[in-house]
Every structure is written in C-alpha cells, then in structure tokens.
Amino acid sequence: MSETKNPFPDLFDSLSVEEKMKMLETMIRIRTFETHVEELFMNKKIFGFVHLYIGEEAIATGVMANLRVDDYITSTHRGHGHAIAKGANTSRMMAELFGRKTGYCKGKGGSMHIADFSIGMLGANGVVGGGFNIAVGAALSSQIKKTDQVAVCFFGDGASNRGTFHEALNLASIWKLPVLFVNENNQYASTTPVSYAVSAQHVADRAKGYGIEGYTVDGNNVTEVYDAANYLVGRAREGKGPALLECLTYRVKGHFVGDPERYRTREEVKKMIDERDPIKLYKNKLLEEGLTNEAGIAKLYDQAELEIQAAIDFAEASPFPDPQEALDDLFSFSPMEFPEVQQ
C-alpha cells in the first residue's frame, strides 16, 4: 500500500496455524463484542459515549500479537479492541459499560476509560492525543528500570495534529525510548476528513521531522500489520529507539454510536465494508491457504458469541456500586488515614 517498499521481513507466513488462527479469533472476538455493544447502546442498556472499533480490528490484533503481557499500551477513546487484543476480560469490560461494580473501573470509567494495569493496558483516553506522553513515560520507565519492556501508543489521524504528538515523538527520539507509535488512520477525525486536516500526505511522513523511522501499511491487512509491528517492536526492544507506524484503515461505523454521519456518503461506507473488511480479507486468505474451512471459522464465531453473551449476562447480573462508593479511589490513602484533613 505504501509507495516505498517496507523493510519488514515476511514473518507472518512462518507462523504456526494456531498462531494464525488465534489472530482471526481475536478479530472475531472484537467484532462480536462491538456488534453487541452497538445493539445494547441502541436498546439503552448502556449509556454515555461509545466509539466502536468495527473495521479496524486488524491493527490491534496484528500489533498485540507481538507484545508480551508485561509490555505497555496506551489506547484511545476507541479502545475496546485494544483492550481485548491485549488480553482484557470481556466480562469485566462489559460490566464497566453497564456501569456496574464488577467492571474494570467499578463503574467509574465507562467506555472511554477502560484500563487493566495487570496486563499493561494503561488505559483508554477521553482526550484525543492524551496517550502519547503516557506511553513515552512508560517507555522511559523501562529505560530507568533497565528492562526490555516496550510501550505502544495507539492514536488516530486526528491525534497526529495535537501538540502532544510533537513533544512525545521528539522526546522519544532524543532519548531512544522503546516506544512504537501506531497510527490508526481511519480517514476521519470525528467529522473532519484526514485529507483536509492533516498537512502531510501520510501521517508516517511526520516521522522524518523527528529523525525516526515512519512506515505506512495496510491496516486492514493483519499480516502486513503483524510483520511491521514485529520488526518495529523488535527494534524498540533491542534499544534501537522509537518508530511511527501508520496503519491505513477505515471507520465503517459513525464516530460514536448515534452519529448521523452527514460528512460522508452511504456508498463510500458500503464500498469499504464490501471490499476492505479486515476479517473478510483475512478469512479468505486462510481459506485460500487451506489453513481452515468454513466450519472452523463458524466455530470461532460461535465461541465468540458464547463469550460475549456470557459477558452481557455477567454485566446484567452484577450490582450497581453503592452511591457512596463514588468517594473511593481518589487517593491511595483513605480519608481515615488523614483524620485531621478534609477531602
């Protein structure tokens, strides 16, 4: 997809069948989760803002297949896919969307604020471009601790126009921090097209300004994403510093559930769904290579359906937090440890 040839070794083909099928499974689990979330939102079972990752699953999947559980990621407002691919528990995620006590954040976060620090998922973020410097800090921490942990920052095309992007990439570059900036260029920042709002032809072109490597790949092709991330995560882990990976994709759903989408045509969206759906593309590849069959794929959908249905049941059966639990979790200490002070 990019104009210059990318240097990534073609490692995907050497993966085992299980590893390849695992990636399909992850993509299907994300899609199933998101499809249910959309419906639940429409049925007023869940509230607030919900931003769906449908159509972008190949990116989280292809990148995360190269990360260890102790590697770090920062996510975006469109973060469900990143959490699932990093290994988050879908029941606790769903409970959070339902505002329940058993959710990842005990009902304090909701869709835009899901984190699981135990697996290095440092949080979705309600501020566009809010994750850059958190990822830089996590990478700095690896350097201070002298570990080989890598941080990956997922961000959208819109976030590449934030000042935080500039400061983060510059600092990561001069300190050679083990961080990979993964741009999910889904063509729209809310209603604003990338062709209007981004001055560079490609987000990846901006890497030049920071003296780091920048590449553009087809973000709807999980094998391309996998190979690129494998190479760039590996370099970061070896202490060779940061890089910028732009994954071209398309947001087939609205910016948020309920978006009237007046900024684009139905035909444009339909064409992308028909021709560029990442799951369809990957399924066909695996079928063509004879690595699975329709029954094998159907089984993955069935399993995902069972998992997400169980997640919904768990969420619905879970209690809401007690109202006064709103006062918990602000600090590491409880007010009782500071008896003479007011909160």
Added chain:
Amino acid sequence: MRTISFSEATLEAMREEMRRDPTVFVYGEDIVRQGGIFGQFKGLPDEFGDRIRDTPISETAIVGAALGAALTGTRPVADMHFADFIGVAFDELANQIAKNRYMFGGQANIPLVIRAPDGINNQAAAQHSQSVEGWIQNIPGLIIVTPSSPATAKGLLKSAIRQNDPVIYFEHKVLYPQKGPVPDGEYLTPLGKAEIRRPGKDVTIVAYSIMVQKCEEVAKQLETEGIDVEIIDLLTLKPFDRKTILESVKKTHRCVIAHEAVVIGGLGAEIAATIQSEAFYWLDAPIERVGAKNIPVPFSPVLEKYMAAQKEDIMHAVYRVLHKEG
C-alpha cells in the same frame, strides 16, 4: 543545629531519596547542564547518571511522561522550571494525572512529584512570577504542598516523593538562597499537617510559603503594640489541615488568611468558607483575606509592589479583625 539554604535542603532531599530508592528519578529543563536555575540540582548528575535528565522545552511531555512512568513502577520527579509553565501542561495535570487513579477504579498508584518554582522574584513579570495553586486546588485528585523554610523544604519533598499519589510541590523562588536550621539525617515533614510557627492568643494568621516569614515579621511588630499573633504555616494546601486552623480560631476568635496569590478564587476563600461553616459562632470579626490584586504580575518594581500584598496589608488586616484603626 546546622544551617543550610533552602535550595541545598531540596538537593539533600533529592539525593537521599534517590539513594534510598533506585526507581526515583528527576528530569526537567536546564537541570543537568545548569544545575537548576537556582542550583537546586547541582552535583546530582555525577552520582545518578541518567536518573537525572535535561529535557527539551516540552512541558506536556514532561508532565505527561511522569504519569506513564509512575504507572509502571518508577517514582518520577518532574521539574517545571517555573510554576507558570504548568499552564502548558494543564491537560496532563488536570485530565490525565489527577483523574487516572479515580476513573480507572483505583487500579494503580501514581507516585509522582511535580516541582514548581513559583512566586514573585526579581521583576520577572506576568509569566514568570505567579503563584498558581488556585488553578490547581479545584481539581480533585492532586495533593498540593509548599514549604516555607529549608527544613520544611527538605521534609516535604522527601514525604512527597514517598507518597503514592501525585503531589504538586510549589517552592517559592525567593526562598532558595535563604538559610535556616535543618536537622541532620532522616527528616520528614508529614503531609496534611500544618505547623504553628508562633503561638498567640489574639489573632490567627493562616499563611504559607513566602508569606509565613512576612507574617512573622508583622507579628514581631504587632507584639510591640501588645497584639499577640498566632501564625499557622499550612505546608499542605490540599487537603489542608482544618483541625489545626479551627482549634486556633476557636482560641483567638479572629482570623487573617495571607497568600501571595490573587485573592479572588484563591485558597483563602476555601479556608474562610471552612471556618465560617465550622466555627462561625467563635468568630468575633469577619475573616480577612490578604493577597494580590486581580491583575497579572506587572513588570515595573513600582507596579509589582502595588499588585502584591505587602507587610502593611497584613498588618492592616490584623487591625481590622481587632476592630482597631491602623
């Protein structure tokens, strides 16, 4: 007791905490090559290598990275160069650091310190002179401290570094060269606890940072007039020590609150509101607030002096709460 300067006291605190805990590190603008604009980082690079770093002029990265580092097993100390520049990194402070622990349901501790040299000094004008605790006190999730002396500078900084929550440490630039007694060895000033600098029975003055010494000078003067002032040095601005304040006001029945920051929307308003709701019937006079006028800090020494609260302003406030003509 030995006597060292305020900046040496902060340097000792950094050195001791960095020796004690290898996950403590410090970074900011002009702290390695220059040793800090007030010499407060001198010598640390020789001992700690890459655990003290110069950054580019990138305040959002400095503050934002502190959060990422704190979430992942280190204890960063980020230096803001001037407290005014917190404005550049306000999203990182207000929307990221302050909210992280709460909105993720208390999953992670956030042991980080933002050091912020503040206050009026040397005609530095509107963007290098501010006291900005008022900006920050309205944000849930941050602890705010400010020392008034070398001893509290050391003690509060060490406590801040050991705290598992974000602490904003304001250090007044005028205080850096001042010397004072600092105990040898381990010395910690507890967070959330005010200190009574001067016991008195007639009027309570609540102050912090540079204002504490100004109030002490005023108290000496008033003593010659037979007025016995009690001075409370707040030290932790949020959450502040309401117990010490209320006990004092219930004893003196009169209160003046003095800070260098602008009066409107300042910490004095919050303290006054606490006193009136908890100790209204003990008061013999309306609470007085002393602070800066509602304008940016001007450049010319004449204008600067006019804008900021002076000792005379504190003194007149004391007279007013005593119903005396000054």
